[in-house]
Amino acid sequence: MPNRIEDDFGEAARHLRVDTLVMLRWSAIIGQTFALIYVYHYLKFDFPIGLCFVAVATSTALNIALRAGTPRSFRLDDSEAAVLLAFDILELAALLYLTGGVVNSFAMLFLAPVMISAVSLPRKLTLLLGILMVAAATLLTVEYLPLPWRTGEPLQFPLLYRLGVWSALVLSAAFVGLYAARVSDEARQLAGALSATELVLERAQHLTQLDGLAAAAAHLVWQVTTLDIDDPDNCLQRFRSNHGFGAIVFLAIVADIIPASLR
Numbered sequence: 163m164p165n166r167i168e169d170d171f172g173e174a175a176r177h178l179r180v181d182t183l184v185m186l187r188w189s190a191i192i193g194q195t196f197a198l199i200y201v202y203h204y205l206k207f208d209f210p211i212g213l214c215f216v217a218v219a220t221s222t223a224l225n226i227a228l229r230a231g232t233p234r235s236f237r238l239d240d241s242e243a244a245v246l247l248a249f250d251i252l253e254l255a256a257l258l259y260l261t262g263g264v265v266n267s268f269a270m271l272f273l274a275p276v277m278i279s280a281v282s283l284p285r286k287l288t289l290l291l292g293i294l295m296v297a298a299a300t301l302l303t304v305e306y307l308p309l310p311w312r313t314g315e316p317l318q319f320p321l322l323y324r325l326g327v328w329s330a331l332v333l334s335a336a337f338v339g340l341y342a343a344r345v346s347d348e349a350r351q352l353a354g355a356l357s358a359t360e361l362v363l364e365r366a367q368h369l370t371q372l373d374g375l376a377a378a379a380a381h382l383v384w385q386v387t388t389l390d391i392d393d394p395d396n397c398l399q400r401f402r403s404n405h406g407f408g409a410i411v412f413l414a415i416v417a418d419i420i421p422a423s424l425r
Contacts, residue, residue, distance in 0.1 A: 177237040178282045180228055183246055186278075187225050190250070190271075194218050194257065197268070207310035210260050217256040224249065244287040247275040248294055255298035263306025264299055264327045265319045272299060276335045280342040288339055296332055303328045 195218060202211045224246075238246070251272065258266050272295050279288040303324045311317045390396040 177239065178243045178278075179234070180232045180236045180238055181234040183238070183243070183278075184225055184228050186274075187221060187250065191218060191222055191225065194221075201310055205310075208313060209310040210307065214257055214260050217253050217260075221249075221253050240283050240287055244279065244283055244291060247279050247283075247291055250275045251291065251295050251298060255302060258302050259306050261307070262309030262317075263302035264324055264331065265309055265317075269299070269302070269327065269331060270334075272331055273335055273338055276339050277342050280339040281346040285343065288343065292335055292339060295335055299328055299331050 194214075198211055198214050198218070201207050202209065228246075254268075254271055258264070258269055261268075263269075276288065276292055276295055279291045283291075309317050309319075388396075389400050
């Protein structure tokens with residue numbers, strides 16, 4: 163029974179709320195928009211800002227559709243969440259392709275979808291998302307538009323440097339994914355064990371309540387079966403024994419309240 167409770171709890175807790183992904187994507191959209199405007203208009207670096215905003219607008223449209231089409235409390239199944247995280251990887255890859263590839267410092271954001279997947283999705287889907295991230299990073303190592311920089315001073319990064327960045331991304335994704343998955347599994351197991359313990363305590367409390375009711379019922383049965391309505395002393399004694407009945411009921415109530423207040 164405890165194992166089944168832990169499995170059920172882990173399965174329910176694993177599913178992402180759509181509101182969580184929507185809020186995270188809004189944060190990314192705001193950050194991307196600010197970075198694009200700052201680099202293009204304030205730093206005066208030339209890059210295809212129009213195409214960049216097409217990628218950002220696509221992400222914005224998806225967010226609006228998710229917000230309009232689903233309630234805040236809606237939980238995505240694993241495949242739906244994986245598709246949305248894959249979209250985030252591809253959208254970031256498109257932006258990086260237009261702004262320098264893996265040598266763009268924002269390439270580290272590739273780790274975010276992998277980490278979210280490691281915490282929330284089964285390992286197979288996390289592995290697939292990791293493969294997609296590695297494929298995108300590999301393409302961006304050899305194919306990309308120049309990193310935005312001052313006119314007439316193009317930045318050239320040797321292949322060895324780009325391979326070093328690629329290696330750092332891949333190893334970081336593997337480490338973060340494995341570590342986050344491990345910590346998340348342990349947290350779910352602990353939460354499941356606590357839920358099972360709480361269920362056992364509730365059942366024990368119900369048994370205590372039944373014991374009190376059984377004792378009170380037994381007292382009433384004793385009163386009725388031993389009552390002699392022709393004997394005044396007997397009737398008086400049975401009447402006074404109602405103190406005992408009240409004490410039994412009071413103790414049963416106390417036994418029910420104290421464990422609940424200590425939790």
